[in-house]
Amino acid sequence: MKNMKLQILDATVNIIGESPLWHPLRNTLYWLDFPNKTLFSYHLQQCVKTQLDEMATAVAWIDHEHLLLATVTGLYKYHIENKNKELIINIEHDIETNRSNDGRADPWGGFWVSTMDVDAAPHKGAFYRWYKGELRTIVSNLSIPNGVSFDKHRLRAYFSDSTAQKVYTLKLNEKTGWPESSPRIFYDFSDSDVSPDGAVVDTQGNIWIALWDGSSVVCLSPQGELLYSLDTQTKRPTCPAFGGTKASTLFVTTASYELASTPVKSVTHGVTLQFTDVHQGSFEPAVKV
Template structure:
């Protein structure tokens, strides 16, 4: 079994927690308090996670609970936080940011790939629900306030966006708020 399959990790954004549990036994829940908001995680290797926190991306050592800053994100914007994130099939990591009060137009989606950070989409409120379809070369994301799912075309070799976002699905029922699933 791959070491990645031995552990299940998740976050509690509001409580600033990283939680984990071994998948194949009755071990206790491990809870690590974080000094700032933690919104998304991804595997780097069997000993490290990539943490997407309110002001930066960090390399986190699972056993020692130590973290090292990889790069700052919007660290001069004290009213911002990361919101959602997911690794893509090409080895990139996408994440969104938002105003802590969900101010319209302050959210962005970024892609971190080969040690480069690039803003992919901007001018949103609460971007989330990032996911990928490698076979169709697509990335999807949701905007909660618009009840809409958007799609981007991706480059076959790198996974880099190669189109402008377009509406994939617009919910007609305004009570439906697409969220991170």
Template structure:
């Protein structure tokens, strides 16, 4: 007999109305959560203790703002990576990112257990096979995988033995064994198949128990998967397009979830006017403190 699935409900915390909210990142040093609106070219932040919020307007699409070990953030942009000072608002280009390909943009990303950044690209119109998966390790950008359409769900096991990712249209989450330095070994293997379920795999994060929390775009849910890829819990949202979860707060026991309005016809948007907001669920399960990104 299967144990009952634990359930939680997510509540709106910031009505940010993102066209495509993505990339939530907890910056413990400032007690802030950062997230991006890729299509509207904005970087949002929430100060969790005070409830203060703010927005930075950007001159290009950005999908992730990763906290840097040296301070500030690294913006993963559609054609470049840039150091960003959230206090002055200045951006310094760090390196190009598929700048020679105007058809692609950045998509998912997460810092691994070694302080290196995994990041992905995809076609701006989700062209099949146009996306790639990379690792930025100590200043060197290395391509790991090609021929992907919408690479998502980048996250890592607590001990760094595995990476997970999904190519969203396939519905399959894959697991990739890593060596002691965090580099992939062999080929990624199918791990959890959602192709026959409602919704498609989007962003993901891992908790302190090694379980994976996966946003199901179109299904209005974030599911918790055990070590064998079985659903053991779910967070229900009042909007249909969750994009990515992240743990935040002083105890890392609150699950923040970005959402999107992109592609919703008027009649569906009328039924979920807070689509694109930032949501939170008090799950009571601790997340992992993610390392800051090291560039050298």
């Protein structure tokens, strides 16, 4: 943390940048600007944009050649080089007023993905888990389900409801990763004007949470104590991810959605950031397809 430095990784202005993912086999950062149906890749200081045929809101990696994309119609196996995608499973594709939102691979090789009403209506959102060909609803009656992340050592899953301004936790089965408890409140932001968005867990079990409208990424201990707050210098950070060759860089996507072009401080809304030498993170696990 002493040598931590904030830098703009890529100056492209995203409407809502989301789901940063470091692919450890390709040493490449991926992220999405889902309103623009755009997949970004960043490798060797070069950023490449790929236009998708539908809106994708979350990304994970499967192997060297493939990503998993969570889109408005379901989960897809996406070939990085030839851009072809193969349907894995449909999720709420028949509910025209809903779309996908947050998603992340879990340490057992499963994938969690949330859905929500396009206008964020209450009680219309849910989290699902896809694992070994089975799709189950994990939690429902949410508004904007976000921030899914995992602590395998403590057998925990975290998620948030951005509208309720709360972060929740679930106990997971050691062998399968399926939940074994009902959600309980882990941290409550409702006495503030910020909303918890994307999140990631480091090697010590601390959870790093992007605060929409909070201009920061906060770090909470496994006991729910506030340890750090990183100033993103832009109003709407959306999601953090560890990466780099040693997983010690914290990448942060941001949003320009409904914001004037004038930056809060020195950073333009919607750019993609990196904090170097932040903490010891770990690489995201692969999804087993």
